[in-house]
Amino acid sequence: MAAVKLLGGLRNKVGAGRLDVDAATVRELLDALVARGGEALTVLFFDDPRATPTEPHRDLRVLVNGRSIAFLHGLETGVESKDTVTVHLSGARGYPGG
């Protein structure tokens, strides 16, 4: 079971701030959150919910042990039971900070 921490508005959407999830990859972990929080989360989590998702949604940020999956293996990043996974929505546009 990986320890999952949700931040910001995602807490209300999933209905929890911290939970343990049994998953082998980030994709499985997000699927488990959808199962818990409802299908509405799919559109927040994946780029194209209708197709088999290959990329997380551009606004979704997932950290495995504090490291963004953008610099690991994306949705296929492996998750182990001792891992901490942080999930939050970002949603900036533009050129933040100038």
Add this chain to the structure above:
Amino acid sequence: MHGWTGCVLRVDLSTGAIGREELNPDWARDFVGGRGIGARYLWQEVDPQVDALAPENKLIFATGPLTGTNASCGSRYMVVTKGPLTGCITTSNSGGHWGPELKFAGYDLLILEGRAERPVYLWIFDDVVELRPAEHLWGTGVFDSEDAIRRETGIPGTSVACIGPAGENLVRYAAILNDKFRAAGRSGVGAVMGSKNLKGIAVRGTGAVSVADPSALMAAQWAQKQVLSEAPLTSEGLPAYGTLALMNVINEHGALPTRNYREAQFEEAEAISGEELAQTRLAANKACFACTIACGRVSRISEEGRARYTLNTSPRNWKHATEGPEYENAWSLGADCGVADLDAILKANTICNDLGLDPISLGATIAAAMELYEGGVLSEEQTGMPLPFGSGDALVALSEATGYRRGFGDDLAEGSKRMGEKYGHPEVFMGVKGQEFPAYDPRALQGMGLGYATSNRGACHLRAYTVAAEVVGEPEPMDPRATEGKAQLAVDMQNISTAVDAAGLCVFLTFGNTLSDLTPLVAAATGIAYDDDALVRAGERIWNLERLWNLRAGIDPSEDKLPKRMLEDAIPAGPARGEVSRLAEMLPEYYAVRGWSPDGRPDAAKLAELGLG
């Protein structure tokens, strides 16, 4: 002129002479406004070698061409002067309603020079400009001073910018507060105001900001606002949690400096997070003038917190509520001091607003003192109280003592660099060019280290917010632990954010808008055919002028450095464990991207190219 009012108001506090002059139109075009035009006037009029607190230093309040228009987030003014904390040119920005009122009164810039013989405040009501006695307000906090000045003017809608006791007592990081809670916070601009015996500036304007092409501006603003209302961060994230949304995010990245930058993760971050504030203490959102984001927090101290801390916010029936805290303040007063009590942070933050202190430098200086106390360098006798990391009571007591320079507060009022040197431990200073770091560990986020080292006003997060790419992932994700590409990123961000500052806009809108959303606003307001390149070029011009000013002030490029702790002491635990800042890998490239000499000086060719030769 359009966008600009075309008028500069000059007040000589030594003689009481009040004059109006035409805004230099060439400078307005080339330096846009705010931070840029303020720097141009300072360059022209103030010897960089001057003592920051001498009458020869000038204090410039500068608005931009979009200040007072309907451009989203067009509320800003910039205080430009020589900073007593850093010796650098300082450019301290604030929102609220004060800047627009100055524009409506008919002035782009207010230049204050000399020193009044006795405390005064300045009252500007359109064409009526007068200096009024302020001896009865000297020693009074910001909240009561503002109420008193507004009562005395008797004009509804008056906005007041003033200093508290910290500015009067020349605390090196004293702030100027307007509308009670909006601050031109950093580098000690409040001490410069105090050195001039100027308590406050009350302004009410009933005139118009005329723009060159109103219809084009309406259309550009509508488009700009739509972007802000569609970007999730500016339409949901910031309104829901304010800047404090960052507390948990930065902590999860292992980049939250803790206990004077000895660690990079705070075990109690959740307790001082935006989520916690929203759930337990948030009363309302508050917007600055023309802001369609409204990230400002109105917060109430918790029921149990009231047993320990009462707030002196006025009017009296607002006593349990205050504004803030921003992420930076909750970090400096919280994680950096090891304090996990959000009520203590709210109390200390409110003291900062009332006494007129920069909470970033204050918290960081207290954190440095806590390190000295725990290391046995400072005794309880010297500090006047036990000063372990985590003590909310010490934080609150010392915030107040610092504003009044009482007891050990007199040492804290000098900032952590001077305080550390006094006690023989300069290594506890965590900052650059005398100014304390803000809330991002440059070992975990390599770009921030470069941004801090090269900022023209000492360590600052608002000059090159590489967090955007390194954490937020916009405009594209960049690995926070890599140094590749960070020099170009820092230069780009410095130039663009400088242009945003100069326009009179708030940098937070760049969490939604790109420069291309903003250029049409500046063009429509001024009637000058700016394009994106011209604004970036203006940003670069301003940046180079600030650099030149610092070089003339005697700030050597070797000051573009980070403390030894950041370069040699690896982060001990957490996600970024083992990391140090690799500034040396980035700095030469930064100078090259800037087109400067390898030793960090703009050369004649560069200056000629920018029209600064």
Add this chain to the structure above:
Amino acid sequence: MNALQIHPEKCTGCKQCELACSWVQTGGFQPSRSLIRVHIFDEQASYAPYTCFQCDEAWCMQACPVNAIDVDEASGAKIVLDEVCVGCKLCVIACPFGTIFFDKPGGVAAKCDHCAGDPACAKVCPTAAIEWTQADPGAWIGPFGDRVDRDYRAAEEAD
């Protein structure tokens, strides 16, 4: 008939409504000429944009000695007929809400005219604190006033 419905709890105090209204009035940005004003109740950490309620029993209209205030058939708003107004300010005195202004060049009264059925203030409000909708335009003022009153009393008791 549509009316301006105010939701003070949604207002953030940004004054975009004042900017938009002044733009309609003057073609520039001049909040002092806006016909809608945001009142800042700092005591309650609250804000309320207020403008003409378009009262059924419009005292301004009744007070006017020259019948310069008329009802616009299309929008239902009470409007000032500039060419009739003689600038006597009786309407300013008569209005119980202080929403008739007298700062227009030409020395005539000015009041909200619902922008002839498409009010700019409602359009620009970023938080929908001003809504152009079918509703009683005065409905919010009672509960809001009660809240302000209650907060003051509570504060006095606490002292």
